[in-house]
Amino acid sequence: MNMKQQPIGIFDSGIGGTSIWKEIHQLLPNENTIYLSDNKNAPYGQKSTQEIVDLSVKNTEFLIDKGAKIIVVACNTATTNAIQYLRNNYNIPFIGIEPAIRPASLKTKTGTVGILATKGTLNSALFEKTTSSLSDEITIIEQVGEGLVELIENGKIYSDEMTSLLKKYIDPMLEKKCDYIVLGCTHYPYLLPQIQEITGPDVQIIDSGEAVAKQVKNILSQQNLINESTAAPSNVFYINKEKAVLENMLKDYNQSKIDYLDF
Structure with missing residues (x-):
């Protein structure tokens, strides 16, 4: 797989970030995506800054191992507490979510x-x-x-x-x-x-969803990483808790694949 065809990586403390994924998928329908739902540790909002950084590092390294070409931190709490650390320590573009x-x-x-x-x-x-x-x-x-x-x-x-x-x-x-x-x-x-x-x-x-999707497109365009393939995209969702709610959220997206992850 060439660099352009590598997936957009997205993570959140749970299924909420699928609201961001849907905006990205609508704007960039040819892009392959990997979504990591860390439900087991949700919500991040009640955790210490260090715990949030540690979880964000774990999520980031998982997505990098899966070949992500860019990572969207689809979690306001992780963005506001951890994105600067991630940008300082990983050589990959990060898009964060900030309250508008x-x-x-x-x-x-x-x-x-x-x-x-x-x-x-x-x-x-x-x-x-x-x-x-x-x-x-x-x-x-x-x-x-x-x-x-x-x-x-x-x-x-x-x-x-x-x-x-x-x-x-x-x-x-x-x-x-x-x-x-x-x-x-x-x-x-x-x-x-x-x-x-x-x-x-x-x-x-x-909410910030549409603006985040536009920023993803801008960064991919600037770095010449837009996927130009006309093949059907791969959209894979990983979750480390029950899948039922996520399946319901994605019921209108038949091409999506959901895998349980012991993570």
């Missing part, structure tokens, strides 16, 4: 932006650096989405428990007149219909 706070802060009319994210993302140095550079006129309402990742990982997206948690987290943002809510975890786009139902049409919900 800056675009939201430029568009808000009320001057108040909400962010729903993991504890690990909100407590990271990278997130602090981003928010500290915003205008003093912008108010950021931070909310840890405790319990959301676990419910998604267990296939309880539309459960009463999920609805209750979302209302608990989002209602205070609405009371403070947020007109933009940023989703700071790649799991959360799967909750967008419920979130929009709570907020109503006047609040805009922003």
Whole structure:
């Protein structure tokens, strides 16, 4: 396999990063992909920085061993805590996921932006650096989405428990007149219909998926690594816990292959 045909590697703490994979696959349908779902260690958001770095290194080395030509860290927590270490220690391009706070802060009319994210993302140095550079006129309402990742990982997206948690987290943002809510975890786009139902049409919900896919395309183009083959792409998903929820997430993608990994 020549370099152009080598796969795009993607990893997340679980199945949430498939929201990023879908955007990449839609924009770059000829690219081969390998996705690593580290469900066994999810969620990353409650772990220490060193634990997140160690898991990210393990995931990265797995994808490099599988021939990845570029790696997408499809996890906000891993990006904000580990991507600089990865870039400093591996000779491969990395694309990270950062909460779209800056675009939201430029568009808000009320001057108040909400962010729903993991504890690990909100407590990271990278997130602090981003928010500290915003205008003093912008108010950021931070909310840890405790319990959301676990419910998604267990296939309880539309459960009463999920609805209750979302209302608990989002209602205070609405009371403070947020007109933009940023989703700071790649799991959360799967909750967008419920979130929009709570907020109503006047609040805009922003996630990073489309922007990440465009950045992957840009980097591959710059390095002349776009796959020009017309052969059917290979999309392989590795998971180290139960496969059922991931299979449901990918039910519309018949060409995908899911393998259990003792990892």
